Amino acid sequence: MKKEWLTVIECTPLAKGIYKMVLQGTMTEEMESPGQFVHIKTSAGTDPLLRRPISICDIDHTNNCFTILFRAEGKGTTELAAKKKGEQVDVLGPLGNGFPIEEAEAGESVVLVGGGIGVPPLYYLGKKLKEKGLHITSVLGFQDKETVFYEEEFKEIGDVVVATADGSYGISGFVTDAIQEKGLSFDWMYSCGPTPMLKALEASYPEARGYVSLEERMGCGIGACFACVCHLQDDPEGTSYKKICSDGPVFPLRKVVLS
Amino acid sequence: MKKEWLTVIECTPLAKGIYKMVLQGTMTEEMESPGQFVHIKTSAGTDPLLRRPISICDIDHTNNCFTILFRAEGKGTTELAAKKKGEQVDVLGPLGNGFPIEEAEAGESVVLVGGGIGVPPLYYLGKKLKEKGLHITSVLGFQDKETVFYEEEFKEIGDVVVATADGSYGISGFVTDAIQEKGLSFDWMYSCGPTPMLKALEASYPEARGYVSLEERMGCGIGACFACVCHLQDDPEGTSYKKICSDGPVFPLRKVVLS
Amino acid sequence: MNLSVNLPGLPMKNPVMPASGCFGFGKEFAKFYDLSQLGAIAIKATTVEARFGNPTPRVAETTAGMLNAIGLQNPGLDKVKEEELPWLEQFDVPILANVAGSTMEDYETAAKELSASPNVGALELNVSCPNVKVGGIAFGTDPELAAELTARVKKAATVPVYVKLSPNVADITAIAKAVEKAGADGLTMINTLLGMRIDLKTKKPILANTMGGLSGPAVKPVAIRMVYQVRQVTDLPIIGMGGIQSAEDVIEFLIAGADAVAVGTANFTDPFVCPSIIEELPQKLEEHEIHSLAELQRRAVAR
Amino acid sequence: MNLSVNLPGLPMKNPVMPASGCFGFGKEFAKFYDLSQLGAIAIKATTVEARFGNPTPRVAETTAGMLNAIGLQNPGLDKVKEEELPWLEQFDVPILANVAGSTMEDYETAAKELSASPNVGALELNVSCPNVKVGGIAFGTDPELAAELTARVKKAATVPVYVKLSPNVADITAIAKAVEKAGADGLTMINTLLGMRIDLKTKKPILANTMGGLSGPAVKPVAIRMVYQVRQVTDLPIIGMGGIQSAEDVIEFLIAGADAVAVGTANFTDPFVCPSIIEELPQKLEEHEIHSLAELQRRAVAR
């Protein structure tokens, strides 16, 4: 965990509103576990004030670089998208705990289920799982054809099924529809995406082994402010909790209350 | 009076903390009277929020350009100084009423008295007065040698006397000391600088004909908010007033209360 | 989309007006655009006698905001009636005349006289200006005084009366309810939050008046909260303000419970801000799937 | 330059501490720097029983600020005493323990127990948290209740007691005077301003709790004003806070009348903000020709 000025090596549009940024700096050395995130100050000064949490999508230890993919939507991400090659960005990271891959064994099959801007953290995860010798199917859900990204990259690590909500590309419907339609079976499920998607997955596959990565509005990103807590499924009304930023963002399926 | 995005043609340091910026745009067409100012939004967004008033130092109608000189001190001016050639700047102007030069006649002598960052508006004024055939002596006061600027430029329009408060360059002392030391006499006095300087001039030359340009913290810069009013010397406690932004910033000597 | 909003005394083409004190009497902005585009105009506070106001500096920038201590400088009732208001008659726009004073009698006199002007659609009682030391501030923070003043001004006035609420209170709903009971026809809120800045060079407050009123984007969350709170306790029309800079900000106020809005400080950074917002508003409403202003107005924000 | 400040119960190496709720119990920041560098640490509000707090979202960004509605989540008195405070003993830094509750008895119990911990130098009575619906808020806006609570906690506590004032009041000096009379050893101010933001997409408040507390640079002018006002009416030590981001901001608070300061929201944007400010402070003081902190403290800002 470091606060460092990183250098923008690349910042390019990938799909409608979606950008790819490659950042370089010594912070990369600390990045091991897929699914961690960085917390980015998109501009000096107070406008906007808070950092923006963005998942690490890919890591290149040789060049001390890592990749993030993000949707330029609000003020902070729009400013981030405007950074040019060579500019410096104030980044805190790597933060949180990524996807555990120790238990998954060579030869087993994995489904990576990503929804929209939840897709990025699954990419480096997939690479790692492939290295371990697992069979990977990626099910990637997007709004429409224009917002599809990284299909080719995921193809390099396994099979890919794309679904779009409006049916303009791939399977029409949600990722759960796509998994069913393809009749996919798997030993492990790793997922990241909007909460309703994660809930649907937990409901449809109540026995599945695996992990989900969550999002929540954050203050500090390091576990100090209690902005990002969630209840546990075995104590949904009680005082036990997990912090998404520092205990997560990745949790075992059915561990925490998705809300 | 326009709100326009102007193009930065040049932005270079002139002296310690002092920058010269040349801006291009159709707004220049409306600039006639020397001593008017522009109101600049130094960055998009809310940080900083308000515009910064900066005097017009020189006008080049041929190229639709004008020059400003400013001290990079606080947040806004520091950001302005960081602009690069080709960038666009949001400018409101030209604002206010400049120095009247109708009454001054060819052959008469003029002293231009500028203090620090009050020097810039006197430059275009001097050029105009020279065109009219007046004899010009510029008395320019600065803090120290490092903050002296535009001495050469003023030499092109007449005699120049430089004074520095710490004596590190030119005459040691204030502009009033310099005028006395040189035994200058003049038909007209035009001045811009810190209020204590203007007060000292009015006190030392109670009969002088001429004009002073004032500064005040501004809100709107166009006469709507009443942030920048001053009392009149013939009604110092009453309800009559002038707005520095829209009635001024230039007023006849001894017209308004300097405070 | 039909943007018109019909408020007591103020038949507005659209829900956007410049806020009092941030637009003078309109003359300066008329050089930039046709004032008939505006939903209404809230003119600068008028007192019975001309006032010079406070010594300068009167403004200080703060992070995402500004402090002002103008001190109600204005040319006085007679001049406003004889010069400023008649000049504004050339525009097709209702005027909300902001009234201030140090005694209840002052308010009554100004209210009576201003209501008689043909283009004054309504009055806005400035009971909340933090920059006047006599009276003013106390009226706005004490529900009983505010109610008494409202009742007296209602008697004196011949046009609807809006009361401008101060945010410098523990419970804004108490004042809102008190002035409603006293007969107010509407509420405008919020006035500025009392603030201060110190110049490190001089070690003294930047404002000659020491303290001043904070406005601008910094205060918007406080304003939204107060509009929301007041909307829960009254059905009076609310003209919301505090930090508005964009059509999105306007929509946020409307959802919170405002019927119309006023734009203050933003006029200083962009003289075209009001017409720009008015132009953008239909598209932004559509983007957010709002098909009429009526959909939003008076809608309690339930969660 | 000697930066030390000796406040009741808090022998501080320098006038800078992190603000309660913005620093947890220090563990996270200890990964970035040695906490012994800090003047003091204000730990997260502690209640007798563990609390989960409010539903999420609990934070919302605003212009130059943020809203929070954490809802006093904390592990409860026992755990704070047995785990958090002992862990902090490894650092050479006095602790200001923030105490919250819904009843006076809660406050008394927590105060009594926390004062018994060896590294707790003083207590900070959180009578002003806008995020708890029972009790809390009322204590902070009613001078009599605040005074009664202060008196009772003073009896229960064995270390000095600071009262944390709410800015959501019409007259902050009234509360300050009331708690001083009731025996408070110091004041900390300001807590957050009540605010709200609405999400245009959902048309609902962003915070699950509807409203939350506004902090960050946006509120600094309000905080400076309140510290200044309170400094005119009391000689109690004041720990000032609200929007501090830099050494200059610290100096502004000291000139306004604070004896020390706390840094809240800025810890989220820069985890190193406290040590950076401490490092910068001597140079910035020199730049502004301030030769000792004593020069500034208790100096009424006259103009």
Ligand SMILES: Cc1cc2nc3c(=O)[nH]c(=O)nc-3n(C[C@H](O)[C@H](O)[C@H](O)COP(=O)(O)OP(=O)(O)OC[C@H]3O[C@@H](n4cnc5c(N)ncnc54)[C@H](O)[C@@H]3O)c2cc1C
């Ligand atoms: C652990 C984690 C990993 C993430 N990874 C990615 C990623 O790889 N790519 C990507 O595009 N997005 C990712 N997000 C979401 C991303 O943080 C938000 O889209 C972003 O903060 C929005 O900022 P903005 O400036 O566009 O929006 P604004 O509307 O200006 O944001 C206002 C405030 O709300 C917060 N906010 C708004 N939406 C979200 C959200 N969905 N989640 C958390 N905070 C939010 C912002 O951080 C900011 O504080 C991730 C979020 C989390 C928590």
Ligand SMILES: Cc1cc2nc3c(=O)[nH]c(=O)nc-3n(C[C@H](O)[C@H](O)[C@H](O)COP(=O)(O)OP(=O)(O)OC[C@H]3O[C@@H](n4cnc5c(N)ncnc54)[C@H](O)[C@@H]3O)c2cc1C
């Ligand atoms: C009519 C007029 C003409 C001017 N011409 C020039 C010029 O040609 N060159 C130049 O360098 N400066 C000029 N100034 C002064 C210049 O406006 C200030 O130096 C500048 O606004 C300071 O901004 P900042 O971002 O550096 O400081 P900050 O401290 O960030 O400013 C904070 C706020 O205070 C205001 N402020 C601070 N100092 C002054 C000041 N001296 N006068 C007015 N407002 C101030 C700022 O505008 C801003 O609103 C002029 C001022 C006026 C009124």
Ligand SMILES: Cc1cc2nc3c(=O)[nH]c(=O)nc-3n(C[C@H](O)[C@H](O)[C@H](O)COP(=O)(O)O)c2cc1C
């Ligand atoms: C310079 C200035 C002068 C103001 N004068 C008045 C006034 O005369 N009467 C009044 O009721 N409000 C006055 N206000 C308050 C505004 O009308 C408005 O309530 C406040 O500024 C919040 O809106 P904003 O954040 O959009 O500026 C003034 C505000 C500013 C900034």
Ligand SMILES: Cc1cc2nc3c(=O)[nH]c(=O)nc-3n(C[C@H](O)[C@H](O)[C@H](O)COP(=O)(O)O)c2cc1C
């Ligand atoms: C996320 C968050 C949590 C807070 N929790 C507490 C708390 O538990 N107790 C308390 O007294 N103040 C709490 N505060 C208020 C801060 O201590 C401080 O008074 C306020 O944030 C103003 O300072 P700032 O602008 O530097 O953040 C909290 C503030 C924030 C932003």
Ligand code: FES
């Ligand atoms: S964001 Fe602060 S605890 Fe998670």
Ligand code: FES
């Ligand atoms: S700055 Fe607004 S009237 Fe002069």
